[in-house]
């Protein structure tokens with residue numbers, strides 16, 4: 001299933017002028033504050049979010065997995081699915097591959113498929129959280145932190161292999177997320193586990209090409225329930241500093257205990273030039289991996305407010321690697337990803353509408369009430385007309401989800417692939 005430009009322009013023609021009046025209202029309102037909606041439209045049109053190769057299959061839990069038909073059965077088909085998202089939104093122009101779930105058999109052919117969809121290769125993800133059928137060592141008691149040097153070396157070598165595959169594909173970064181930790185008090189010597197992890201990460205960093213970045217992700221609990229070796233941003237930050245200049249912390253929204261002030265974490269990391277990447281999802285209780293913006297959209301806006309401020313004021317921080325890291329138990333994953341992309345861009349636009357100059361003055365004057373008013377004045381807008389204008393500008397469908405349904409994409413995919421296919425991944 002390929003969506004071409006004719007599909008999109010025919011769809012957009014039917015929607016013509018449906019948002020122009022509302023857009024003009026927003027332009028008038030915000031130009032009085034010196035905020036240019038046209039500049040925001042361009043920024044939104046340029047914003048790209050990577051889609052992970054494991055998000056295209058039916059997500060599941062340890063209790064079950066329910067298929068929806070037409071799942072991608074190969075890496076090529078996964079790229080085709082991202083191609084659908086990219087054609088509809090023009091904001092999903094990258095894939096983040098997971099190794100070993102998605103080792104390309106033919107690198108050249110895979111690169112061509114990606115290129116034909118306008119998809120770049122974002123960060124590579126290594127997997128040392130489960131044993132593969134032919135594994136020579138086990139990760140049952142940890143990978144980069146394991147007390148057994150042979151298991152550690154095995155995990156280091158896996159990361160080196162991932163870098164090698166990424167180099168061939170044109171990726172420029174490696175994301176390391178470790179499941180390492182302990183299920184019970186006393187199981188691990190915290191200091192030894194941390195030291196082992198630092199040494200292992202340094203050996204991986206050492207072989208990374210000069211133009212690559214290392215992203216170190218953290219998570220407070222799960223799959224281990226007592227302790228996690230890289231439990232928080234501070235530990236990740238410390239390890240990134242120990243590795244070197246091109247090692248960064250990666251923040252995943254769902255990898256925090258409830259009510260953690262994530263906006264403050266991203267602000268601190270950007271000030272220190274150490275925020276490398278950001279994973280989007282949403283949650284109610286833990287690492288729930290539900291659709292972005294479906295539970296706490298105001299929190300997402302506050303985070304984006306700090307990201308926008310940081311991108312403007314912290315040249316010491318590099319451009320960020322953005323990725324959706326979510327799962328879908330009961331939804332068509334492509335529809336879920338379209339909803340996530342929509343929520344990300346809406347929060348981004350709302351943050352771009354914050355009157356930063358007025359906010360800075362109100363902060364200086366300790367006008368607490370005014371500070372809140374300024375934030376809410378940006379947040380309480382229906383910014384979808386701006387998003388539609390950005391989409392039209394970049395050749396995307398003004399309403400991607402509606403276009404997806406009207407074009408009958410899922411029906412077409414089921415016809416092509418059948419109802420029994422299953423994607424590798426979670």
Ligand SMILES: [Mn+2]
Nearest residue numbers: 217252279325
């Ligand atoms: Mn993640």
